[in-house]
Amino acid sequence: MNHVDVFISRKSADAKYAKPIYEYLIAEGLAVFESDHTLKELGNADYIKAIDEALASTTHMIVVGSSSENIKSSWVEAEWLFFLNRKRSAKTSGNLFTVITKDFNIADLPPSLANYEAIPFNRKNFPIIYNYVREKNTPPKPAPKNPFPAEVQNKYLWIMLAVLLISMLSVFIYLKYQPKDITIFAKPDKSLSLDSNYPVFSGGDISIVIGNKEERKQLLSNGEINLKQIPSNYIGKKVPVTLFAKYWKGQTDSIVLGKSITLKVIPDGSLGKISGKVIDYDGNPISGVSISVDNDTIVDNEVDGTFTISLPFRLQKEYYRMEYSKSGFETYKTTYFPVSGHTDVPLPRLKQ
Structure with a gap:
């Protein structure tokens, strides 16, 4: 394996904190080892060997943890102890520090790590992290004099998101499948240019068949009827419709159900x-x-x-x-x- 600038050590449970640090440092041109990303890129089935080579060649180490238990877990502790022994034997002069989350009590840091810097996990503090691991010939980044407090991590974020998605899905299903009200407007087709002496359309009845049920209603004075609580599975479907009016009939004998429908009416031929x-x-x-x-x-x-x-x-x-x-x-x-x-x-x- 090639030389590694930074080795990020963490337990699987803390991968969500290590990922943004890894992405930030990679974007700054540093060679960073982070198991989820680096091993996948290497395509190396011998994970232990790859990790050992990275530990032996890295200049700096960042330990990421949300709890003392995670930092003291067997693999994580083995990694930072290995790096610490390299520092003590002068095999590397790189920095060792810990990035801790909001829920971490700094007093719970192992004594060996407590002697080194502990930086709160906050994206505003990433320039501080960079300055600790940058190459010597690169300028430091502007960074806060005092680290920002750790970002508040909502343990129940995914649960909240799941509840929100379920709620949105429930609303969608409710709106999609609840019965609908439908309005049908019956209006003469003006494009026919009828003789002025043709009888004026003055209403009548409309019969509409939905499923096996017929509904017949009298048109209101404005030429409309309202149908209540139509099953949603009929919306968008074509159904038979008949207009009963003196001297007039519907232009078609069917309509596609929707919230608002216009049924054009034409002479019924009785005067022709x-x-x-x-x-x-x-x-x-x-x-x-x-x-x-x-x-x-x-x-x-x-x-x-x-x-x-x-x-x-x-x-x-x-x-x-x-x-x-x-x-x-x-x-x-x-x-x-x-x-x-x-x-x-x-x-x-x-x-x-």
Whole structure:
């Protein structure tokens, strides 16, 4: 193993304190041995040999501990005693010091370590640590004259985090799976540009089937209905919906459930069908009759005298001005109401 500037000795329980010290010193360009990181980088299965080589070549040693028991544990004590013997035999002139945590009572330091510096674990004190282990030809870092007290370490931090995560998960599950309230708005589709004489949409009932249950509610004056406590597993799913309103129907027969839904309504077609039969006064069919609707749409009837006219949405309304004409017959004008259904139109012959 190559030369080591700093050997960090600690028990596994104190790895969380050793890690930030290791990362800080590594970032400053020092060669640092810390078992969790260095052995992994070396990829050396002979851990004991690697540790012994690092101990024999290191210049400085930092002992990290959160309790006297951890510092006195067999492996940790063996490491700092080995380094201490090297110092006493003048095999190294490096520094030996301890980094202790908030809960550590400095009076509990082993006598051999108590003779050396003890620095509270605080990231603001890391420049002090660096100055103890820096290479001689590098300048010291600005450091506090008096070390900052050790950072407060919350023993129950992970428990608190776990409780917080569980609480957040519980809230998420509650919000996700609790029953939802849904509002449906029924509004005429303005893009149709309907005739001004088409009946105004004045409400009605909406039927919606969720699962095997049908709910039918009357629209409020603003064109909405409110559904309460809809099972959350239906949110985002498509369900059947039907509008019951005079002269109007839903543009679609299904909707995707969500918090707020708009159901566009369009004419139901009941005012767009004109049908009948042109006959003479004896009841015989007359064919080839030119039929005008509002002086605009013109069609010819069939051989049997019948006619059927389907008007687009924009031309539909409650009644139409009809005109029937054919050579040899008198022109017949009337007002047709689509809801009256099929009608017979008598067309008198011209007098000779």
